[in-house]
Amino acid sequence: MIGGLFIYNHKGEVLISRVYRDDIGRNAVDAFRVNVIHARQQVRSPVTNIARTSFFHVKRSNIWLAAVTKQNVNAAMVFEFLYKMCDVMTAYFGKISEENIKNNFVLIYELLDEILDFGYPQNSETGALKTFITQQGIKGQLQTKEEQSQITSQVTGQIGWRREGIKYRRNELFLDVLESVNLLMSPQGQVLSAHVSGRVVMKSYLSGMPECKFGMNDKIVIDKQGKGGASDDAGKSDLGGGSGKQSIAIDDCTFHQCVRLSKFDSERSISFIPPDGEYELMRYRTTKDIILPFRVIPLVREVGRTKLEVKVVIKSNFKPSLLAQKIEVRIPTPLNTSGVQVICMKGKAKYKASENAIVWKIKRMAGMKESQISAEIELLPTNDKKKWARPPISMNFEVPFAPSGLKVRYLKVFESKLNYSDHDVIKWVRYIGRSGIYETRC
Amino acid sequence: MTDSKYFTTTKKGEIFELKAELNSDKKEKKKEAVKKVIASMTVGKDVSALFPDVVNCMQTDNLELKKLVYLYLMNYAKSQPDMAIMAVNTFVKDCEDPNPLIRALAVRTMGCIRVDKITEYLCEPLRKCLKDEDPYVRKTAAVCVAKLHDINAQLVEDQGFLDTLKDLISDSNPMVVANAVAALSEIAESHPNSNLMDLNPQTMNKLLTALNECTEWGQIFILDCLANYTPRDDRESQSICERVTPRLSHANSAVVLSAVKVLMKFMEMLPKDLDYYGTLLKKLAPPLVTLLSAEPELQYVALRNINLIVQRRPEILKHEMKVFYVKYNDPIYVKLEKLDIMIRLASQANIAQVLAELKEYATEVDVDFVRKAVRAIGRCAIKVEQSAERCVSTLLDLIQTKVNYVVQEAIVVIKDIFRKYPNKYESVIATLCENLDSLDEPEARAAMIWIVGEYAERIDNADELLESFLEGFHDESTQVQLQLLTAIVKLFLKKPTETQELVQQVLSLATQDSDNPDLRDRGYIYWRLLSTDPVAAKEVVLAEKPLISEETDLIEPTLLEELICHIGTLASVYHKPPSAFDSDNPDLRDRGYIYWRLLSTDPVAAKEVVLAEKPLISEETDLIEPTLLEELICHIGTLASVYHKPPSAFVEGNHGVQHKGLPGSAGSHLSTPKQPASNISTMGKTKELSTDIRDKIVDLHKAGMGYKRIGKQLGEKISTVGAVIRKWKKHHTTANLPRSGPPHKILPRGVSLIMRTVRNHPKTTRGELMNQLKAAGTTVTKETVAKGTEHLHRIEGRMDGAMYCGILDQHFLPSVRELKMGQGWVFQHNNDPKHTAKATKEWLKKKHIKVLEWPSQSPNLNPIGNLWRELKIRVAR
Secondary structure (H helix, E strand, C coil), X not given: CCCXXXXXXXXXXXXEEEECCCCCCCHHHHHHHHXXXXXXXXXXXXXXXXXXXXXXXXXXXXXXXEEEECCCCEHHHHHHHHHHHHHHHHHHHCXXXXXXXXXXXXXXXXXXXXXXXXXXXXXXXXXXXXXXXXXXXXXXXXXXXXXXHXXXXXXXXXXXXXXXXXXXXXXXXXXXXXXXXXXXXXXCXXXXXXXXXXXXXXXXXXXXXXXEEEEECEHHHHHHHCHHXXXXXXXXXXXXXXXXXXXXXXXXXXXXXXXXXXXXXXXXXXXXXXXXXXXXXXXXXXXXXXXXXXXEEEEXXXXXXXXXXXEEEEEECCCCCCEEEEEEEEEECCCCEEEEEEEECCCEEEEEHHHCEEEEEEEEEECCCEEEEEEEXXXXXXXXXXXXXXXXXXXXXEECCCXXXXXXXXXXXXXXCCCCCHHHCEEEEXXXXXXXXXXXXX | CCHHHHHCCCCCCHHHHHHHHHCCCCXXXXXXXXXXXXXXXXXXXXXXHHHHHHHHCCCCCCHHHHHHHHHHHHHHCCCCHHHHHHHHHHHHHHCCCCCHHHHHHHHHHHXXXXXXXXXHHHHHHHHHHHCCCCHHHHHHHHHHHHHHHHHCHHHHHHCCHHHHHHHHCCCCCHHHHHHHHHHHHHHHHHCCCCCCCCCCHHHHHHHHHHHHHCCHHHHHHXXXXXXXXXXXXXXXXXXXXXXXXXXXXXXXXXXXXXXXXXXXXXXXXXXXXXXHHHHHHHHHHHHHHHHCCCCHHHHHHHHHHHHHHHHHCCCCCCCCHHHHCCCCCCCHHHHHHHHHHHHHHCCCCCHHHHHHHHHHHCCCCCHHHHHHHHHHHHHHHHHCHHHHHHHHHHHHHHHHCCCHHHHHHHHHHHHHHHHHCCCCCHHHHHHHHXXXXXXXXXXXXXXXXXXXXXXXXXXXXXXXXXXXXXXXXXXXXXXXXXXXXXXXXXXXXXXXXXXXXXHHHHHHHXXXXXXXXXXXXXXXXXXXXXXXXXXXXXXXXXXXXXXXXXXXXXXHHHHHHHHHHCXXXXXXXXXXXXXXXXXXXXXXXXXXXXXXXXXXXXXXXHHHHHCCCCXXXXXXXXXXXXXXXXXXXXXXXXXXXXXXXXXXXXXCCCHHHHHHHCCCHHHHHHHHHHHHHHHHCCCCCCCCCCXXXXXHHHHHHHCCCCHHHHHHHHCCCHHHHHHHHHHHHHHCCCCCCCCCCCCCCCCHHHHHHHHHHHHHCCCCCHHHHHHHHHHHCCCCCHHHCCCCCCCCXXXXXXXXXXXXXXXXXXXXXXXXXXHCCXXXXXXXXXXXXXXXXXXXXXXXXXXXXXXXXXXXXXXXXXXXXXXXXXXXXXXXX
16 A cells, blocks of 8 residues: 655655655655656656655646555555545645645644555545644544544545535525537548546535435436436427437446445436535546537648648537637647738737747637638748647637537435425526537648 | 744754753643654654654643644654653553544554554554444554554464454444455455455455445455455356446546456456346446546556556457547657557557558657657558558658658568568568668667568669678677678578678678677578588578568577567567667577577578478567466556556565564564663663663653662663652753863953953954953963954855855955954955856955965965964964
């Protein structure tokens, strides 16, 4: 298991060092600094083996987190743990920076003591941890016996993510369906790969221990319910980009640990007791029938050795009543660019020499529209043999629908002990589609 | 809130200050001090000297302070095992605390104090905690058993903790179960033969139930443990699989990978015609693909594992080629792994897309990645015969780009294609020859030479080409030399008339002027062959052309065989024999001698042996050996699966096994340091006790022990113990008190008189001072009266001119002012580079400072040396 955990700043100075196992010596701290942080070449693997000691590292801004071990550990677990550690620290004191870490080093040691015992990760849910480890020092002296046993049962219990006795005057919940569309398109307009990775983020402000049930237009469920279920939906307004499909095929989905996985596996129903506040209920991935909100058509022409003509057309492909926002097209330019002239129909375009790209920004764009940019790039003559790699044209945008076609059908809340019913809960649903890696080769 | 200030103190004498603060009565001050200690510990300063003082802070009801002290203890207990005993009482007391958080904290920390002596005290509290009513304490105690086992395995067995731990598997709380499983698995690992984890259907059932309820980490522990179970029949393994599959939709990738491991293992048991087998295969693909949308580090781990899975069961991911396409922004390590998997998944169905992708990659920036992409194209050609033609034309396109490393890589790859499909693509040779000059890597040169030798009769100027290589024969690497030798021999056999001279030259170079045994041996083989029977030589070296191309070359099959023996190692990755990176290789040399002997004694037999029909090179030259693969599949998700090596290859020797081999080692180890102590007590004047022992005496006294018991425990006389304690009671310290020494000559009044005089008249001499004192009634010698000097400045890092100026600015002028030198003074320094730097000179000029002229490097011309003499004489007057 994990033998030790070190946190370094960008210079390689140790900010936190906690050793759990005997086989990790003090020199391990230096070994990592010398071989990874100060290494001349960029490290080519997140796992490094130095003198039979393995170092796992992740980097957050300019802070290095390194887990060390000499055993044959579960590598995925170590990385998941490091991410979790970052999440926990962010939840406690915000951004992970040298300043924040130094300011909270006592807290971090306390957390490390609690969530990693002899290198075995223990409960790392922030909700549970915050009940007994706080920034103002530990509670503990003031607690009654009941409170103490409540804490321990929560930390170890089956519902480690929620404490009992939460009360809200107004029971409310917010559902965000956040999707990112990833696309790789060939210059000829052929889709090389496209997928949507989506997240359902829930913010819940519900009293007691509510039992929730979440439903979406999952193809398997809809097919199972037969025609009856489908006609139910037909009345609802179609929020999507124009395709009238009823259900979507989800390739795979993963759930927050509160969801009863065995129930999902057998009945495909998503039922859970939600944590309080904001969390990620599920993640999913679809590859079939994706609505691609934008189409990018590039045209690059080399005029002689010192000139390049670029024309890029973007077409929006969704309902005209919807508006896409924050559109940004990034057209890479060669390293030896000397000057660029840009003409665009809409928005603003600028050549950014430091990023080697023309950045074209459009604030808003309605569906089924088209816009064009043309640029003349002048090049310095070079005798560099190496050809310009022609990186793909990438794009960023935000659209108010789910490109996968996913729709929330219901989210029912049951709380048997307190007297509020499903109808009393105020529910909000929002769909946001963003660009992931949305690239077109040119 | 701003705890960062604790990181900045770097004062001298800090330890003493901290010591005082730690012993302060004020709680806040104590806590601050402990924080400072922890901060210094973090940055790597040795603060072990403060051990007793920190431990003194332990008896507190402030939980935060207590945790900090515990943290300190865990770090330094090992270096001060005797002192750590002091803490035991507090631990034992804390284990009885009504607050479960404190009970757990105590038992957790106690296990981390890796001192053998403490373990005895740990047993009782641990036993209680294992049966604690609170699950939080129980789960902590479960891990503590593993800790204790790591320190003293025998003790754990004797005390029966293992059975208690096994009972915890049936605990009602899922987290306790998970931790117990984790602890047991770790202990079982160090006892390979014991049946600690004898998993029977009942326990399996319990574990599978707990799996649904415990935290994500607990699920990992349980799944990793399940993977070690061998089900009795296919029904059981199917039911386990059914209960594990829901885990594939967990958000934690580690849970998913561990579940995949279990399923991969148990799938072996299932009959292939079973419907369930098919559905399971289908279920495995989506979660594996989902792993690729995780953070890059996890992607890397996932990809290394998918690499194994694809080798074992290619059917799982055969339709998922697209997800392994490389994204422009992927980190390099992800790109390289993806490429590997793409080749494995390449088949006739998807080869067109794959080739298009690979061609795209070959124009990227990262050199390693581009090389691998080019190599991948070659691999595709060898793997999918139908695509070979397209691959070759793609490679030719790439060669046209003239990017050096792309060309070299392409040539290496084309050589392999030639070997797989002899005489099919020789039309491309002309293009290859154009790039001869740009090749600078041994492997590419060797490949090119091989091609030239192989197709010598079709290349008009083959002799010229090879001759050009021969010029710098001795500067070439062995690989190229060997290849060149073979190629020229081939060329000679094909065109004997024009190349007589060339072959003579290369043979003499190889046999006489070279000290490389491989080269020499090969040279002799050819020489004998050629000189004894040229016809036979031709038959041997050129063999039957239409059959297999490899056999015409003596080294290629050897190399290939060699590589096949080294599959999975660096050698097969580099496509180089180990000798290329491991200088002295007896294996290769021995083989050379065998050939030599064979050929020189019985050429006919040799021919039969050496030229026996060889298999074509296989499609997958770097497949992992089946047994290793089997083992690695059992380690899916672990470090072993990332390195693609068995755990034994990188894990340190097992501690547990050592413990088992030397059951008594713990006890005997402890008694040794005591021996010298008893010897000392027989001497006349005993050596004074170390502060540590004195501190320990005091601590034991504080813990309520009598003089007699303390004396017995530490092996000191009762009277000594008494003396130490009495001193501590009186002065509250165990350190040596300042000793009195001779009385002061000058009274305090006299001292102030001196100071006053010097302050007002800095040019006062010692003689004058002496006279003044005499007037005041004290007679002293001149030496007793001290004199002030300039400020001292501490320098950090390397000093340069600019820094020197800064120092002068800061200290020099104030010193002059303070010493009240007035106007008539001269500044003197030596000719150190920083003193003569331009910046310094300018500074001195600006400030109008008179500098003493300093001749370079000649002490006898040194003006200040003479001045010192003069000064000494005058001062002494």
